[in-house]
Amino acid sequence: MLGLNATNNRILMRAYGPNSVDWIGKNIELTLDQLPFEGKLQDAVIVKPIDAPINAAQKTPVPQETPPSKAAPKKRDDMDDEIPF
Numbered sequence: 001m002l003g004l005n006a007t008n009n010r011i012l013m014r015a016y017g018p019n020s021v022d023w024i025g026k027n028i029e030l031t032l033d034q035l036p037f038e039g040k041l042q043d044a045v046i047v048k049p050i051d052a053p054i055n056a057a058q059k060t061p062v063p064q065e066t067p068p069s070k071a072a073p074k075k076r077d078d079m080d081d082e083i084p085f
Helices: 006-016
Strands: 028-037 040-049
Touching: 006 040
Parallel strands: none
Antiparallel strands: 028 040
């Protein structure tokens, strides 16, 4: 079982809709990476949708987002748990 952080949850919601029942049977890729968190690199599981994302309103595939380069992340002072990648 994999607990989802807010970032991975948003990725799956964007791809397959807000109802997690609709995620059943969808293929995803899990990778281990290190991402900055609170000024230190931390191990993190990254979720990537494999099956074509579906736009619930139109029922058509949505283009995959191209991840930005792994440039140095912007410094954040707030408590946002968004992990830049």
